[in-house]
Amino acid sequence: MATTYAPHFIASETTSSSSNPIKMAQDELKKIAAYKAVEFIKSGMVVGLGTGSTAKHAVDRIGELIQQGVLTDIVGIPTSKKTHEQALSVHIPLSDLDTHPVVDLAIDGADEVDPDLNLVKGRGGSLLREKMIEFASKKFVVIVDETKLVDYIGGSGLAMPVEVVPFCWKFTAHKLELLFKESGCVAKLRICPETGDPFVTDNSNYTIDLFFKKSIGDLKAAGDAILRLPGVVEHGMFIDMATAVIVAGDGGVTVKNKER
């Protein structure tokens, strides 16, 4: 079921004067989706705080509403060290899954959303903590601009990340490529552009980015096969996890609810 809202549903407070109008428009859409998701938060909730440029808007907004006294008794569970820092900077009280094993609502961005609301996440490097916290959430609201919508997982031609242990990562990368040989899979170690060193996750692991030339078919079977490989920690396909996806586009905001 999808509901469309007018784009002026929330007041835009962005005064940024970016020299790149296309990028600014996309960031505005991310902000609109994020603000809409925050409307689902009620005082007293334990809230999963996502990672990335879209989730950042949600975290800022939650901090703002706490400061205004509109939201009280909120406990935030951050999905990355970066979000942890950001949430502290806007004075959101924080905890973790050990103390709060049940999360009322998680809000996070995504890299791809397919028509069944399956996701690719982790291009921002935080897929493991995101998956743990979003798995523990009674409701998981995904916030995206419309560029993230794909016909099938992998359909953007961009990376589907897999977090792996650093030990013999080339072996693991090769096994991953073999697993999806028929989909023309290419596996690449993620590198930090600034240093040229391997990108290290918050959990001290590496990330292997998988690129597919065509659909990998049954996502559940693909995910299970990846997880059976020794050396793999977790993959970036979030299958059947989103309860709602909020999509902001030029035509307005659409809330897609997962039929269960």
Ligand SMILES: O=C(CO)[C@H](O)[C@H](O)COP(=O)(O)O
């Ligand atoms: O999965 C993620 C981080 O691991 C992000 O949610 C995803 O990469 C989307 O990021 P952005 O909102 O910056 O486009």
